[in-house]
Amino acid sequence: MTGSATQLMRVSHLTKRFGEHTVLDDVSLDVTAGEVKGIIGPSGAGKSTLIRCLNGLEPIDAGEIWLDDTELTARKADMDALRSRIGFVFQDFNLFTHLTVADNLMLGLRRVRGLKRAEAETIARRELDRVGLAEKWRAYPAELSGGQQQRVSIARALAMQPELMLFDEPTSALDPESVGSVLRVMRELVAEGMTMIIVSHEMAFIEAVADDVLFMAEGRVVEEGSARQIFHEAREQRTRGFIDGIA
Numbered sequence: 173m174t175g176s177a178t179q180l181m182r183v184s185h186l187t188k189r190f191g192e193h194t195v196l197d198d199v200s201l202d203v204t205a206g207e208v209k210g211i212i213g214p215s216g217a218g219k220s221t222l223i224r225c226l227n228g229l230e231p232i233d234a235g236e237i238w239l240d241d242t243e244l245t246a247r248k249a250d251m252d253a254l255r256s257r258i259g260f261v262f263q264d265f266n267l268f269t270h271l272t273v274a275d276n277l278m279l280g281l282r283r284v285r286g287l288k289r290a291e292a293e294t295i296a297r298r299e300l301d302r303v304g305l306a307e308k309w310r311a312y313p314a315e316l317s318g319g320q321q322q323r324v325s326i327a328r329a330l331a332m333q334p335e336l337m338l339f340d341e342p343t344s345a346l347d348p349e350s351v352g353s354v355l356r357v358m359r360e361l362v363a364e365g366m367t368m369i370i371v372s373h374e375m376a377f378i379e380a381v382a383d384d385v386l387f388m389a390e391g392r393v394v395e396e397g398s399a400r401q402i403f404h405e406a407r408e409q410r411t412r413g414f415i416d417g418i419a
């Protein structure tokens with residue numbers, strides 16, 4: 173892979189279709205280590221599809237995705253190995269409802285990392301503590317609020333020690349009181365230097381934490397720039413219309 177040593181992910185000319193419908197059209201982006209990239213745009217823009225492609229959850233039709241010097245989109249890519257380097261936080265938490273918080277946290281550590289129970293438990297407890305939910309170790313997801321479930325989901329991703337964290341509208345399914353607790357955890361990750369791609373409609377949050385913002389519409393990157401540029405000095409009418417409409 174060409175480029176600077178700090179480049180962590182490179183997406184070039186990505187195209188994704190569902191049947192006749194082109195959902196991602198020639199999307200390119202670079203992520204450097206330690207960068208926080210925000211992705212904003214209207215519903216149906218292709219944000220979720222993009223982020224799912226970045227984690228190998230969707231096959232692509234054209235283009236390439238590289239993580240460091242490994243091509244995710246290569247036919248022989250070891251997807252399990254690649255996915256264990258990328259944490260994914262979904263809008264709807266995606267916790268296993270029949271498992272306790274402890275077992276949700278330890279599952280990947282044991283099955284993917286192959287750790288012994290005691291080792292997995294040490295890491296899982298540390299990550300649960302980090303999101304402020306140590307006392308929920310034995311709880312089931314249904315016993316937690318939405319915000320708590322999302323924090324468990326973040327802890328589960330962090331337990332795998334990912335190089336990159338992907339967030340797809342992590343607060344959209346939450347009641348307003350829960351949003352702040354999840355954003356607080358995400359701010360701590362930013363402060364720790366975690367590399368993150370965040371799809372969100374929380375404009376104030378994105379503006380505060382993102383180094384770089386992509387505005388997407390109809391499967392294309394309409395505009396990319398600093399948070400300041402996108403939110404206050406957008407070049408494209410389409411971008412300004414979206415920002416003004418949501419503010």
Ligand code: ADP
Nearest residue numbers: 190193195213214215216217218219220221222
């Ligand atoms: P966003 O997250 O920006 O709202 P999505 O990536 O969810 O956008 O969707 C982009 C477009 O792709 C939408 O038109 C949506 O209907 C379509 N789409 C998403 N997933 C599928 C799928 N599994 N099959 C067919 N069409 C899909």
Ligand code: MG
Nearest residue numbers: 219220221341
């Ligand atoms: Mg979406």
